[in-house]
Amino acid sequence: MATHQHHLHAGDDLRSAAKAQLTEAGEQWTGMREAVFDALAGFDRPASAYDIAEAVSKAQGRRVAANSVYRILDLFVTSNLAMRVESANAYVANAHPGCLHDCIFLICDKCGQTKHIDDDHLADGVRAAAEKSGFAPTRPVIEVRGTCESCTA
Structure with a gap:
């Protein structure tokens, strides 16, 4: 199997790598984007926008709409911070956001x-x-x- 090597990130290191990747792409790393990324990275399997919205709502003590989460997830996929599992309409955090691949x-x-x-x-x-x-x-x-x-x- 032809593979390439990457540095896999986790925890605070993953958040820092994601923030660096997003800002390098010319986007802002806002509090809400960080909260969505942290929630996504906290799941051990693919998470839907509704799962993530619920986790962020619980963490922030206020309701966060799934529509807002979808927009942020779309940005994360475009910026290589997350990957979409098409058949499940769910997302996973990219553990190596600096590496673009299929x-x-x-x-x-x-x-x-x-x-x-x-x-x-x-x-x-x-x-x-x-x-x-x-x-x-x-x-x-x-x-x-x-x-x-x-x-x-």
Whole structure:
């Protein structure tokens, strides 16, 4: 499997890397954006905008609308701070926001755990097949559904 190496961030280091990536893209790192990012990063599996809105509402002691969260999540995806799991309409924080690559998700149908892997060879093949068909791919997302190692044991 062709892969590339990245520095995976976690906790405060992940928040700092995300903030740096967003500001480098010319966007502001606001209190609400930080709260949404922290909530997203706090989930151990893909989270919907409603899950995130509920977590932020609870943390801030006031209601936060899912529509506001959706707008911020769209910005995060565009800025490579988050990745969208299309089939679940859910999001995961990107543990290496400084590295731009195509998304390959392994999604467990039993527990919902989602693992993100990188395989440049596979992603490049998908891009090449699309281009050969006259299609200009923007961002391929590959999702593989099945059973994770924990659930098969």
